[in-house]
Amino acid sequence: MGSRLPDLSLIAAPMVNQSDLPFRILTRAHGATLAYTQMLLPDRLLADQPYRESHQRGLGAPHDRPVVVQLAGNDPDTLVRAARTLLGYCDAVDLNLGCPQDAAREGHYGAYLLPQHDWPLAQNIVSALAHALPVPVSTKLRLCHPAPHTLALAHRLEAAGAAWLTLHARYPSARRRRHAAADLDQVRALKFGPERAGAGDGGGGGVRIPVVSNGNVRTWADVVANKAQTGADGIMVGEALLANPW
Structure with missing residues (x-):
């Protein structure tokens, strides 16, 4: 398992067709x-050489680290x-548990993978990655239904070997991805537990690994308010x- 974590203070999110090298x-x-790469598909990395090479291009450059x-x-x-095809090009690997797009539904x-019946699978994936790779493994997720269950899943991901968690505190929706403000109390619940967060019952105390908050940020003032x-x-x-970007 990798143990050295990058600086998590201010992170550029993974965005499909956007988070390329420039x-x-x-x-x-x-x-x-x-910074994160865009979401990459493992089957294509293994079977599609042009796809793999296009996403390897620029990774590992000194001016693009940590990534x-x-x-x-x-x-x-x-x-x-x-x-493993991208080891040497990156400083950590993240499992996407947040993409709400139709393609993600079709590909499962x-x-x-957030419904409770898939938690063992999500946990097994994180465990497999964490034990196989020499770099840290993280997870980016959205809210479970109901929201307090998110903390229970977070504890399972932590136990599986996740080095940090990023919560986009909205429910998944392929059509209305940002139709309401992110529920930042759920991020606080991951960090400190629901009693200190006022985020409802369940899940016990907060996780012990770092927690990153995603959502409700459009200005620098929002960054400060979100962290507070x-x-x-x-x-x-x-x-x-x-x-x-500035």
């Missing part, structure tokens, strides 16, 4: 301490083999960076 460099120039490779899938062995990955409300170890910013 964009990651741009966000670093304006203060991002860490997290994000993968999305549902087979532990396939994910491990895909991750991303946020469609959640107590998170870091803040991740997504689509707001596309319009204003």
Whole structure:
């Protein structure tokens, strides 16, 4: 298992068709301490050489470190083999448990592994990656139904070997991904437990690993307010960076 964590203070989120090398460099120039690749599919990394080479291109360059490779899938062995094709190019590997798109539903990955019957699978994937890779393994997820169950899943992911967790505190929705404000009390519940967060019952105390908050950030003032409300170890910013990376 990898143990050295990157600086989680200010993170550029993984965004499909956006988080490529030039964009990651741009966000670093304006203060991002860490950047993610876009979500990558393990089957294509293993079987599609042009796809693999296009996403390897630029990874590992000194001006693009530290960088997290994000993968999305549902087979532990396939994910491990895909991750190994990118070792040496990255500083951590992230499992996507938050993508709400139709393709994720059809492929049964991303946020469609959040229902409780799939928790053992999600836990097995994180465990397989954490034991097989020499870099830290993290997980980015959305809220479970009901929201307090998210903390219970977080404890399972922590036990499986996740080095940190990023919570986009909205429910998955393929059509209305941001139709309401993120529930930042749920991020605080991951960090401190529900009693201190006022986020409802269940799940016990907070996790012991770092927690990153994603959601409700469009300005620097939002970063400050989010961190104050959640107590998170870091803040991740997504689509707001596309319009204003500085």
